[in-house]
Amino acid sequence: xxxxxxxxxxxxxxxxxxxxxxxxxxxxxxxxxxxxxxxxxxxxxxxxxxxxxxxxxxxxxxxxxxxxxxxxxxxxxxxxxxxxxxxxxxxxxxxxxxxxxxxxxxxxxxxxxxxxxxxxxxxxxxxxxxxxxxxxxxxxxxxxxxxxxxxxxxxxxxxxxxxxxxxxxxxxxxxxxxxxxxxxxx
Numbered sequence: 234x235x236x237x238x239x240x241x242x243x244x245x246x247x248x249x250x251x252x253x254x255x256x257x258x259x260x261x262x263x264x265x266x267x268x269x270x271x272x273x274x275x276x277x278x279x280x281x282x283x284x285x286x287x288x289x290x291x292x293x294x295x296x297x298x299x300x301x302x303x304x305x306x307x308x309x310x311x312x313x314x315x316x317x318x319x320x321x322x323x324x325x326x327x328x329x330x331x332x333x334x335x336x337x338x339x340x341x342x343x344x345x346x347x348x349x350x351x352x353x354x355x356x357x358x359x360x361x362x363x364x365x366x367x368x369x370x371x372x373x374x375x376x377x378x379x380x381x382x383x384x385x386x387x388x389x390x391x392x393x394x395x396x397x398x399x400x401x402x403x404x405x406x407x408x409x410x411x412x413x414x415x416x417x418x419x
Contacts, residue, residue, distance in 0.1 A: 293340065306326055
């Protein structure tokens, strides 16, 4: 995991086949996780526990804010197309985009003393801005969710964020994952 990049390096990642291939697989993983969570962990239209952001966080932390944003919005759009209700909510899609963008921005453009703080801050900011902030506004405006539902969403995000932190920390400490990501940034 490269610690600091420039926006030019982040944009150049789009031209690398290895990055695009891995990002496509992460998008597919996010869609599958989202569909499983929609089927088994949804209480009603407003409240769902999901780990669909885990692959988006991986893409954002590994490749930067632009790849993270693209992965987030594409995963949301494909998930909508694969679901029984293919209506795309643009505010929810913006929230998915911001999950990836904010996580990548924090992990690639802010200095941290260690990788644990980098991963934790990326997850926290991604969830607060994208998942709890923007997606909750989308649910309130689009679906009529009561405003206090934001707090239940925050609880779900805290639980998901803790799980995502430990999974991502283990992945980025894995020597096989690290060696696979080597060479993406020079």
